[in-house]
Amino acid sequence: MADNEGGDRSKVYPDSSKDKNPTAGVGHKLTEEEKKKYPVGTEVPATVRTAWLDADLKDSVGAVQRLVKVKLTQTQFDALVDFTYNVGHGFLRVRNS
Template sequence: MRTGEKGLTLIKSFEGFYSKPYRDPIGIPTIGYGFTYYLPDRRKVTMQDRPLTEHQASCMLQEVLKGYENDVNRLVKSKLTQNQFDALVSFTFNLGAGNLASSTLLKKVNRNPNDPSIANEFAKWRLAGGKVFAGLVRRRKAEADLYFSK
């Protein structure tokens, strides 16, 4: 599967577009739609990098998401709806495949992708740098809402 329009919209809305490098809430140089590195060489973003256009960032997002889509496709053993897939790609883009792989969220999705307690598993992932972030609380709710939407 590949990320659908609802997934792209969710990711873009929470990441926001930044043409110039900035430091994320835990101090990591970031640009575009939450990129901390560039493809294909995985060179890290620095605060001295040149600005991006929104078009460049959208193209980068499509390319970067392929890796996260592959991670979700590899880790999830259950058949998913498009919305479930999109929510899990957003989660993985934000937190990384290692966190998805080791999560109770993934265990529950693989056991029964329609288990209502999955929403609670999304909600647990609200910390950055050991602190609760309101933006992460909102994002996890939006991911859970997308996951369970028809």
């Protein structure tokens, strides 16, 4: 994931979800505050997009570390971080019954 394989989009665009979430960089969904600063169609500086990617990856790493309770190889960990980055960390939560 860190090699930017999905592409870095410099302008804010509506994503393909039914809600058309404003998105930029490497799939970063803009927060309410970011939407005010960077409306759809606006160019986002590379430094900002890189900071978003770093923060989003850090969030994904943290979710895997916090929610996965089995020992993983580095390859498994990396794959789960990549998957979590792409789909969110809701899938990692398991209900205990």
